[in-house]
Amino acid sequence: xTTKSVxxxxxxxxxxxxxxxxxxxxxxxxSARMQRRVGPPVLQPLYDVAKLLKKQVxxxxxxxxxxxxxxxxxxxxxxxxxxxxxxxxxxxxxxxTSSVFLYLAAVVTGxxxxxxxxxxxxxxxxxxxxxxxxxxxxxYLATGTFNVETIISQPISAIVKLxxxxxxxxxxxxVKMRKSPFDTAQSTHAHQELVKGITTEMGAKNLAYFEITExxxxxxxxxxxxxxxxxxxxxxxxxxxxxxxxxxxxxxxxDNTCARLKWKDMLILSWAVTLICAGVNLIILMxx
Amino acid sequence: xxxxxxxxxxxxxxxxxxxxHLDLVVEDEVVEEAxxxxxxxxxxxxxxxxxxxxxxxxxxxxxxxxICSFGHGMGYCEAVEQxxxxxxxxxxxxxxxxxxxxxxxxxxxxxxxxxADAFGFESLFYECWRIREHxxxxxxxxxGGRLIFSVNQVGGVHRDLNEDQIRYIKDNLDKIxxxxxxxxxxFFGDASVQKRTRGIGVLTKQEAHDLGAAGPFARASGLxxxxxLTGYEAYGKLDFEPIISTEGDxxxxxxxxxxxxxxxxxxxxQALDMLPAGDLNVPVKGMPNxxxxxxxxxxxxxxxxxxxxxxxxxxxxxxIRTPTFANLPALCKMLxxxxxxxxxxLVVSIDPCISCTER
Amino acid sequence: xxxxxxxxxxxDIPLSELLVTVMRxxxxxxxxxQICCAAVNNQxxxxxxxxxxxxxxxxNVRVMVGxxxxxxxxxxxxxxxxxxxNEMSELFGLSIEMIDGDYHGxxxxxxxxxxxxxxxxxxAKEVEAEEIRAAAEEAAHMPDISETAEGGEAxxxxxxxxxxxxxxxGAGIRIIHKKDEKEGGGE
Numbered sequence: 036x037t038t039k040s041v042x043x044x045x046x047x048x049x050x051x052x053x054x055x056x057x058x059x060x061x062x063x064x065x066s067a068r069m070q071r072r073v074g075p076p077v078l079q080p081l082y083d084v085a086k087l088l089k090k091q092v093x094x095x096x097x098x099x100x101x102x103x104x105x106x107x108x109x110x111x112x113x114x115x116x117x118x119x120x121x122x123x124x125x126x127x128x129x130x131x132t133s134s135v136f137l138y139l140a141a142v143v144t145g146x147x148x149x150x151x152x153x154x155x156x157x158x159x160x161x162x163x164x165x166x167x168x169x170x171x172x173x174x175y176l177a178t179g180t181f182n183v184e185t186i187i188s189q190p191i192s193a194i195v196k197l198x199x200x201x202x203x204x205x206x207x208x209x210v211k212m213r214k215s216p217f218d219t220a221q222s223t224h225a226h227q228e229l230v231k232g233i234t235t236e237m238g239a240k241n242l243a244y245f246e247i248t249e250x251x252x253x254x255x256x257x258x259x260x261x262x263x264x265x266x267x268x269x270x271x272x273x274x275x276x277x278x279x280x281x282x283x284x285x286x287x288x289x290d291n292t293c294a295r296l297k298w299k300d301m302l303i304l305s306w307a308v309t310l311i312c313a314g315v316n317l318i319i320l321m322x323x
Numbered sequence: 324x325x326x327x328x329x330x331x332x333x334x335x336x337x338x339x340x341x342x343x344h345l346d347l348v349v350e351d352e353v354v355e356e357a358x359x360x361x362x363x364x365x366x367x368x369x370x371x372x373x374x375x376x377x378x379x380x381x382x383x384x385x386x387x388x389x390i391c392s393f394g395h396g397m398g399y400c401e402a403v404e405q406x407x408x409x410x411x412x413x414x415x416x417x418x419x420x421x422x423x424x425x426x427x428x429x430x431x432x433x434x435x436x437x438x439a440d441a442f443g444f445e446s447l448f449y450e451c452w453r454i455r456e457h458x459x460x461x462x463x464x465x466x467g468g469r470l471i472f473s474v475n476q477v478g479g480v481h482r483d484l485n486e487d488q489i490r491y492i493k494d495n496l497d498k499i500x501x502x503x504x505x506x507x508x509x510f511f512g513d514a515s516v517q518k519r520t521r522g523i524g525v526l527t528k529q530e531a532h533d534l535g536a537a538g539p540f541a542r543a544s545g546l547x548x549x550x551x552l553t554g555y556e557a558y559g560k561l562d563f564e565p566i567i568s569t570e571g572d573x574x575x576x577x578x579x580x581x582x583x584x585x586x587x588x589x590x591x592x593q594a595l596d597m598l599p600a601g602d603l604n605v606p607v608k609g610m611p612n613x614x615x616x617x618x619x620x621x622x623x624x625x626x627x628x629x630x631x632x633x634x635x636x637x638x639x640x641x642x643i644r645t646p647t648f649a650n651l652p653a654l655c656k657m658l659x660x661x662x663x664x665x666x667x668x669l670v671v672s673i674d675p676c677i678s679c680t681e682r
Numbered sequence: 683x684x685x686x687x688x689x690x691x692x693x694d695i696p697l698s699e700l701l702v703t704v705m706r707x708x709x710x711x712x713x714x715x716q717i718c719c720a721a722v723n724n725q726x727x728x729x730x731x732x733x734x735x736x737x738x739x740x741x742n743v744r745v746m747v748g749x750x751x752x753x754x755x756x757x758x759x760x761x762x763x764x765x766x767x768n769e770m771s772e773l774f775g776l777s778i779e780m781i782d783g784d785y786h787g788x789x790x791x792x793x794x795x796x797x798x799x800x801x802x803x804x805x806a807k808e809v810e811a812e813e814i815r816a817a818a819e820e821a822a823h824m825p826d827i828s829e830t831a832e833g834g835e836a837x838x839x840x841x842x843x844x845x846x847x848x849x850x851x852g853a854g855i856r857i858i859h860k861k862d863e864k865e866g867g868g869e
Contacts (some may be wrong), residue, residue, distance in 0.1 A: 039536050070449040151352070151663070195474045294515040295443025362790035365771075370798045532735075535713055535762045546735070553738050567847050574742050616690065616731065616742065618715075627731070644716035652762035681790065 040184065043118040046109060047254070055250025056080040057255075062287050069291045080246065087243035102140035103241045107248040109133035114255045120184030123262075124171045130255075134160050137245075144236035158298045159210055162196040162305035166200075169313040170259070173200040177321045187265040192274075194263040199316025203309045205282055210305060211256055213249075214290035215268050251269035257283065266317065327355070330663070331611070338441045338667040340390075340433075340679035349663055353621045357368045357658035359651060365681040369641055377611055378635040381475055382495050387643060388679040390433060390472045393426040394621040395643065396475035396629035397678075401555065403477045404614035407607060413557075415479035416600035419595045420557040421492075422466070422474065424587040428499070429458040429470075430622035431580045431587075434674050435510070438577060441667045442519040443552055447509055454502045461495050464488060474649055480498025487593055496588050507581055513667045520573040527571055534653040537646045539623020543579045544571035550620035561593050573672045580674075610634045621646055623674045645679035691758070697745055701754055707732045708759040714740065717766035719774045721803035724810075726750060726776050730756070747776070749807040750814060765789075772835035773798040775807070795826035 060077035069072025076082075090101075113129045116122075134156070141153035171181060175197040178186050186193060194201050234245055260277040260282055265274070327350045342363040348356040371383050384399040397419055398483030404411060408610045432455035439447035459469045465488050466472035474482045510516060526536070531544040541548055549565035551558045566661060568575035568584045587609075611632030618627050624646025631640040650673040657669050693755050703860055707714075712732035720727045730743040756763050764783040770776050771789050774862055775796035787795075796804065 070446045071453065075436060135388065147328055147349075151330075185514075233600065291446045294447075294513070294519050296515060297662070301520060360785075360789070360791070362792060365790050365792060373800055532713065533761075535715070535760070537715075548735050550738075609711075616740065616741070625715070629716070629718050629729070631720055631721075631722075639722065640718070640720035642716075642718045644718075648765065649715070649762075651765060673763055 040119040043120075044115045047114050047118045051248045051254040052070070053081070055247075055253050056084070057299055058253060058283060059250065062283070065284070065287050066124065066291055068289075069187060080250075080275065084100065084243045084246050087239055087246070090239040092239045092241075098143050098150040099241055102136050102143065103237065103244050106133050106140060107251075109136065110248050110251050110255075114251050114258075116257060117183060117255060119185075120182065122181045123174060123183050124168075124181045126183075127167045127171055129316050131160065131164065137224045140237070140241070141233040141235075146236045147296045148235040149233060155298050156233050163204075163207045163210050164285075165306060166203040166309040166313060169317065170200050170204050171307060173197045173313065173316065173320065174262070176317070183262060186262060188267045190267055192264050192266045192271060196320065197316060199259075199261060199312040199314075199319075203313040204263075205285070205314075206308045207305055208256055208260070208282065209289060212253060212286055217316065226254050254277050260310065294310075324349070327590050332666060332670075336667075338437070338671060339675070339677075340437060341675065343670075343675060343680075345658075345666075347658070347663070347666065349479050352663040354661050354663060354666060357655045359655060361677065361681050363681075364678045365521075368530075368593050368682045369565075369643075372638045373504075373643050374637075377638050380479055380638065380641060381468070381477065382473055384641070384643070385471055385473055385475070387682050388645075389623050390430050390675055390676055391426070391623065391626075391645075391679055392471045393422055393475070393620060394626060396431050396473065397423060397556070397625055398617055398619045398621075398643070399641070400475045401519050402615045402617040402628045402630040403611055403632075404527055404607075405559070405617060406611045406613045406630060407479050409605060409607055411454045412602040412605060413599045415603055416557040417594050417598050418480050418482075418603075419420050419475070419653045420486060420561070421591055421598075422593045423486075424474075424594070425458060425462055425557070428584050428587045429455050429462070431584050433457065434622075434671070435506070435577070436581060438573075438668065439510075441671045442516065444513075444516065449560070450502075450506055454499055454506065456503075457495050457499050461492050464491055473662070476604060478508060478607040479602070479607070480656060483603055484598070489598075490542060492591065492595065496591060500585070500588055502667075503581075503584060510577055510581060519665075519668065520577060523573045524661065524667050524672060525570070525572045526653060526657055528569075530656065531571070531653060534656055535649050536624075536653040537649040539566075539579045539583060540576060540620070540624065540646075540650050540653065542566060543568045543575040545569040548625065551616070555617070555619060557594060560597065563590060573668055576672045586593065611638060615639070623647060623676055623679075624649065628681075643675065643679070643682060647676050647680045648674065650675075651680070688846040689704045689738065690740045690742070692744060694746075695745055697751070697753060700743075700745055702758075704730065704756045704759050704851065707741070707743075710734070714756075714760045714763060715740075716772060717763065719776050721749075721774070721799055722746075724753075724803060724806040726774070728770070728776065748810070749803065750777075750811050752777045752779050754779060755781040772796075775799050779826045795802065 057077065059080045060075075063079065064074045064077055109129060110133045113126055113133065116129070116171055117126045138153045138156055139147045141156065174186055174197070176191060177193050178189050180186065187232060237245055257279045261279055263273040264278050265271050327348055330344040330347045330349050332347050333339055334344045344359065344363070346358045347354050368383055368387055371387050372380060375383055381396050381399055385396040387395050398431055400552070414567075418503075434452035436448045436455070439445070439451060451620040462472060463469050465484055466474050466482055474480045526534075526544045528545040531541050536544065536546070537548065545567060547565060547567055552565065560623070563586055566579050566586060567578050611626040611630070612634035616627060616629045618625055620626075626646055627641040627642075627644040629640070629644075630637045630638060654670065654673050654675075658666065661669055693703070702772070712734055714730065716729075716731045716732050718729040718731070720729075723789065724748040726749060728745045728747060730745075732741045733739065744752070753776070754817075755767055757767070759779070761782065764781050767778045767781050768783075768785045768789040769779050770783075771781075772792070774790050799807070
């Protein structure tokens with residue numbers, strides 16, 4: 036545990052929610068401009084969460100508070116571990132565990148909308164898992180280690196050897212960030228089928244924690260994208276930032292130009308892309 | 324999973340324009356049965372015949388619904404005019420036709436936006452409603468109101484179109500036609516839209532007939548009903564063919580309604596070219612004595628207006644049979660065996676106007 | 683096919699012929715488009731409208747029914763008629779039996795009973811219901827007296843028929859006393 040990693044972890048814990056909120060704010064502003072609307076101010080997500088924290092808690096079930104807080108804490112720990120530079124595979128596994136808490140938090144209320152959203156959330160996790168794990172495996176094959184710190188200090192960027200994994204990961208990023216065409220479980224704008232999906236029965240503090248956790252998770256996912264780009268030279272940091280912003284813009288663009296697909300299509304598409312892109316890359320890496 | 328649950332759909336649901344309650348018996352995300360329950364917007368407007376005389380009932384009839392408002396006023400006026408043997412002047416007939424077609428355009432554009440929203444495509448939703456603003460501008464320019472504009476009266480209309488307004492309408496129609504061509508490309512060409520609408524909610528021609536479906540919903544299943552062919556108002560002089568599709572799924576319904584918008588643009592242009600000079604209305608003397616039943620083609624389908632008067636200022640009975648009421652049984656049949664994710668789209672595809680249904 | 687000003691026909695039939703007429707319309711493949719109920723001259727006027735979709739011809743079948751009479755449902759011929767019939771029975775108080783999918787007054791969830799029936803007709807309906815109830819009670823008591831007095835059993839029959847003979851057609855329809863359902867159903 037070097038001082039560098041300690042500083043990074045502290046930075047992550049403090050700055051990530053604000054960065055995440057800014058990203059979401061820009062997302063909403065850019066989407067609105069794409070739809071010829073003015074859109075909310077960029078700091079709107081922060082205002083929303085501040086308001087949510089002030090509201091009275093009318094909880095359906097007290098267990099929900101505990102579960103959401105667990106979800107948040109686990110996700111933050113995952114992020115910290117990642118930024119501390121430890122084992123990437125472990126990071127992905129703990130992330131999966133935290134999403135189980137989200138599922139439980141939605142199901143514990145017994146509302147039909149919430150339960151159906153939770154079921155779809157599980158399906159979403161299933162769609163996302165292969166690509167994430169394969170990404171970790173790819174890093175191992177390319178650099179010889181799971182350790183994040185070592186991966187980013189390689190002389191060459193990992194993406195040179197892992198283009199297929201990169202494509203697969205960006206593809207499932209759409210699912211992870213809950214954007215059309217893959218926002219069946221819950222999404223920022225819609226509401227059309229399940230009222231609000233998994234967050235239907237979450238209000239006040241719980242919803243605020245959910246939002247904040249989403250920000251932490253977004254930053255974590257974008258950091259993984261950056262891991263593909265970062266190498267030992269400092270210019271790569273600039274390149275990584277540019278790539279992250281481009282990828283995020285791509286997500287917004289896809290969101291605004293697609294209708295929502297049903298969970299079966301999402302599953303099939305995600306696995307197909309993962310298999311083809313990441314699978315081919317894997318074979319090449321193992322053979323060459 | 325594997326047990327039946329009853330999911331309440333509505334009355335407040337973001338995809339519904341108006342409140343209706345459906346109890347969906349769902350097992351494993353497949354709907355087994357749908358039981359409708361209405362009454363959230365029931366105002367008992369038909370009971371107001373006791374309190375408003377037959378001239379004032381036009382305003383009540385128009386306020387049955389915001390989207391189909393002009394049609395209701397027109398249908399009521401036609402029914403009373405039939406009872407009292409009033410001959411409406413030609414110019415008034417053409418003006419009514421023009422406003423009716425503009426109302427049809429705005430209603431279909433509203434519906435297209437809602438459908439796009441129902442399958443999660445928000446940008447398309449906003450684009451359709453932005454085009455609709457042009458139509459509403461036209462209506463406001465010529466009548467003063469956007470949705471509920473009272474220009475009908477028993478005996479004719481009480482507003483006219485002058486040269487400037489006619490030119491304004493023609494320019495706006497060109498603009499709308501161009502914008503519609505872009506939107507049409509997305510609706511018919513986009514892959515994700517196709518995935519969500521093709522093969523969903525198929526209703527065969529025989530089923531649609533047996534369940535009493537009406538309007539574009541029935542025409543999308545291959546039934547050729549269009550009340551405008553009976554030549555009421557100025558439709559007898561206009562040249563058009565009803566738009567039919569044979570597939571009977573949600574995609575066919577989108578197709579029919581989109582093409583009807585283009586057809587309405589043509590009809591308005593024809594009517595504007597043929598607009599004769601003349602009076603706007605004739606004075607109406609006496610009391611309605613007798614009964615009449617009038618059928619017109621509202622944007623959502625065939626609407627029936629039954630008026631019964633007994634030689635007094637207050638009518639005895641005024642009944643509207645709205646197209647959504649006729650499409651409700653078909654909706655319940657379509658929902659059986661449907662995927663839960665499709666319920667929103669299916670409900671929106673019959674173009675529900677619940678405030679018309681419940682009056 | 684354009685049909686300008688299509689034909690409209692009105693048929694007046696007695697209640698006994700309602701089901702047969704509707705079945706005939708079904709045979710001719712006509713579509714039921716609406717059922718309308720109105721209170722006219724202290725009677726219910728029920729109007730069934732059918733249309734032929736090729737010629738746009740509309741046929742209206744009118745049935746005059748007493749205020750306390752029951753009419754059969756036409757759901758066997760036209761399964762979607764149940765919504766119209768539920769609406770009529772809830773808003774106007776017309777009693778219809780054998781509806782396939784009867785909401786029992788909970789279709790529109792409204793507070794008042796028979797809100798669209800005007801006051802005059804409501805009063806007439808209550809008066810008539812009272813008369814029928816009184817006549818039925820008399821008829822129920824009559825057999826005791828006639829048994830002790832060994833009078834003829836012809837006495838209850840005419841009194842029963844007289845009180846119930848308000849129908850325009852007098853076509854021998856048995857009136858089902860909805861007395862118990864009415865009192866139990868008042869919420």
